[in-house]
Amino acid sequence: MRSFSHLNARTVSEAIAALVQFDGRARLNAGGTELFGALKDEFLPEYPEAVINIKSIKGLEYIKEEKGHLRIGALTKLSVLSESRLLRERYGALAEAAHAVAGPQIRNVATIGGNLCQDVRCCYYRYPRHIGGPINCARKGNGPCLAVNGDNRNHAIFAGRKCFAVCPSDTAVALALYDAQLVVVGPQGERQIAVRDFYTPIENLLQRTEIVREILIPAVTGTVTQSFSKFALRTPIDFAIVSVASLITLEDGICTDARIVLGAVAHNPHRALEAEEFLRGCRLDVEVSRQAGEFAIREAKPLSKNAFKIQIAKTLVSRAIFGQPAGFVLKGNFSETTSSTQMCSGKH
Numbered sequence: 001m002r003s004f005s006h007l008n009a010r011t012v013s014e015a016i017a018a019l020v021q022f023d024g025r026a027r028l029n030a031g032g033t034e035l036f037g038a039l040k041d042e043f044l045p046e047y048p049e050a051v052i053n054i055k056s057i058k059g060l061e062y063i064k065e066e067k068g069h070l071r072i073g074a075l076t077k078l079s080v081l082s083e084s085r086l087l088r089e090r091y092g093a094l095a096e097a098a099h100a101v102a103g104p105q106i107r108n109v110a111t112i113g114g115n116l117c118q119d120v121r122c123c124y125y126r127y128p129r130h131i132g133g134p135i136n137c138a139r140k141g142n143g144p145c146l147a148v149n150g151d152n153r154n155h156a157i158f159a160g161r162k163c164f165a166v167c168p169s170d171t172a173v174a175l176a177l178y179d180a181q182l183v184v185v186g187p188q189g190e191r192q193i194a195v196r197d198f199y200t201p202i203e204n205l206l207q208r209t210e211i212v213r214e215i216l217i218p219a220v221t222g223t224v225t226q227s228f229s230k231f232a233l234r235t236p237i238d239f240a241i242v243s244v245a246s247l248i249t250l251e252d253g254i255c256t257d258a259r260i261v262l263g264a265v266a267h268n269p270h271r272a273l274e275a276e277e278f279l280r281g282c283r284l285d286v287e288v289s290r291q292a293g294e295f296a297i298r299e300a301k302p303l304s305k306n307a308f309k310i311q312i313a314k315t316l317v318s319r320a321i322f323g324q325p326a327g328f329v330l331k332g333n334f335s336e337t338t339s340s341t342q343m344c345s346g347k348h
């Protein structure tokens with residue numbers, strides 16, 4: 001790791017002033033669980049001159065209901081979200097998504113802001129300097145995407161463009177389900193960005209002098225069934241291979257509204273709009289849930305080595321619609337060369 005200046009910000013304004021002072025050549029440190037790995041491996045195109053500690057800002061760790069919204073401070077720990085009674089009762093998909101991140105040690109330190117702003121996990125992008133890296137690629141603004149003709153097992157199956165790395169954040173998937181907004185503050189003032197739009201194929205929409213202050217979720221009302229499920233190879237530590245968050249409104253067994261978001265399949269949380277449309281007005285049963293799974297992946301265009309994600313996505317969507325309790329993680333066994341997937345379920 002190289003040396004850098006270290007500053008403790010006491011307020012959001014101080015953090016922004018420091019980012020401006022270093023003209024973007026500085027990084028915010030919330031829990032540090034992602035940032036310091038990146039600094040140690042020295043794979044970033046630019047090494048920061050300064051690290052600005054934002055844990056020293058008081059008052060950014062909260063979950064509160066206000067004016068028809070749930071507000072979550074950016075420094076709120078994932079473990080707090082996962083254990084929150086309010087979330088478990090009313091925003092269960094988010095509680096479960098927070099719980100599905102990494103292991104307890106990381107969840108006790110990592111913040112929701114950091115989870116949403118973390119960088120992609122592409123093996124080429126993150127190739128460390130000390131074993132021959134860094135490797136340049138389209139995301140670093142230098143060269144083509146190496147995953148297209150390389151190891152793309154963990155990459156996008158939807159809407160790939162320039163960079164095929166997927167959004168790694170579990171909580172982003174649940175937040176997109178609720179149409180949540182990020183409240184972002186910078187030298188020009190405050191703005192809101194929908195979580196679903198926050199991630200572009202090449203970066204996120206945060207300016208180098210901005211900070212995420214809070215997350216704003218429209219209140220979930222009425223009787224809805226929510227779930228978040230994740231397929232990962234080694235639970236409970238691994239990133240999702242595919243995840244699914246769902247929110248279903250039922251009246252007399254008929255689906256009156258449906259929202260389904262797939263994670264780890266695109267640069268952003270991917271809304272399965274065709275499946276949602278299909279489900280509205282349907283009486284839910286095994287066949288309908290199977291068909292919803294088919295609709296969810298109709299537009300998928302897998303790369304050379306990741307077609308297996310399609311089968312996993314179909315299965316997760318079907319189970320989210322019908323027959324699986326909210327909040328579970330699947331462990332899987334699969335071979336790179338076959339599209340068939342064995343799964344067993346179990347609460348972690």
Ligand SMILES: Cc1cc2nc3c(=O)[nH]c(=O)nc-3n(C[C@H](O)[C@H](O)[C@H](O)COP(=O)(O)OP(=O)(O)OC[C@H]3O[C@@H](n4cnc5c(N)ncnc54)[C@H](O)[C@@H]3O)c2cc1C
Nearest residue numbers: 028030031032033034035102111113114115117169170212
């Ligand atoms: C072993 C391991 C397993 C993991 N598994 C998963 C997983 O299964 N699912 C998953 O979703 N994640 C996983 N992660 C990633 C982990 O969730 C993130 O490291 C963590 O959430 C980042 O939060 P943090 O507060 O530590 O962020 P930091 O490391 O402090 O920051 C991460 C990035 O976000 C920026 N940032 C932080 N806060 C803000 C803010 N408020 N405004 C603007 N920018 C900000 C930082 O500048 C930095 O670029 C895993 C990580 C590890 C090490």
Ligand code: SF4
Nearest residue numbers: 122137145163164165
């Ligand atoms: S997927 Fe993105 S990060 Fe990975 S090699 Fe391609 S351009 Fe780089």
